[in-house]
Structures are given as C-alpha cells and as structure tokens.
Amino acid sequence: MATVFRELLLLINNAKIGVNPPKKPFNNIFGNAKGVTIPANKTIYLNPKNTPTEKINNLIHELGHVQLHTNTNQPKTSLLIEELQANLISYFIVIVKNYGIDNHN
Ligand SMILES: [Zn+2]
Numbered sequence: 001m002a003t004v005f006r007e008l009l010l011l012i013n014n015a016k017i018g019v020n021p022p023k024k025p026f027n028n029i030f031g032n033a034k035g036v037t038i039p040a041n042k043t044i045y046l047n048p049k050n051t052p053t054e055k056i057n058n059l060i061h062e063l064g065h066v067q068l069h070t071n072t073n074q075p076k077t078s079l080l081i082e083e084l085q086a087n088l089i090s091y092f093i094v095i096v097k098n099y100g101i102d103n104h105n
Contacts, residue, residue, distance in 0.1 A: 018043035037065040064089035
C-alpha cells in the first residue's frame, strides 16, 4: 500500500502538482474532507487522518480534480458533476496504470 502511494506521489511530483501538508491543522481549514484540491496553485491537501487506503483513493481522486478542474479558462460546472468527473478520471488512471495500457496516442 505504501509503495502505491509513493509511486503516485512520484507521478504527481513529475507533473509539477503539489501535495502539501497544510500550514494550519487540516480540519481547521477543510473540516472533515478526505482531500482537497486548490485549483489556483494545483495543490492537493490530504487529511492526515486518512487510512492508507483513503490516502491512495483520495490522492487519485484529487489528481482527477487537478487534471480537469484547474483550468480557469473553462466554464465552471456544478460540484456534483465535478465530483463525478474526478471519480471517473481516477478510475481511468488506476485501470491504465494497473494494466499497463499505453494511452499516449
Ligand atoms: Zn472531489
């Protein structure tokens, strides 16, 4: 589990996406969220109380938000649609990585 998380962090760091601990306690800023993406600086914050599985799930989910929802030139959509899109892209990332599918065409 820790290896998967480290590999994801490498992938994310190579894409110049920040995964930072917040400067204040996470819950004071983001409440009970498992993870949050700040679009303006493409930074992901994960709740330090997440279980190992939650860390991975939420890191991939937030990566989906970074990929889809950090372009300020695109029209804003509803939160519900953004959550669905982030989940869909996170499943896509997992499947492509798990099965070694080359999606660069
Ligand atoms: Zn989300």
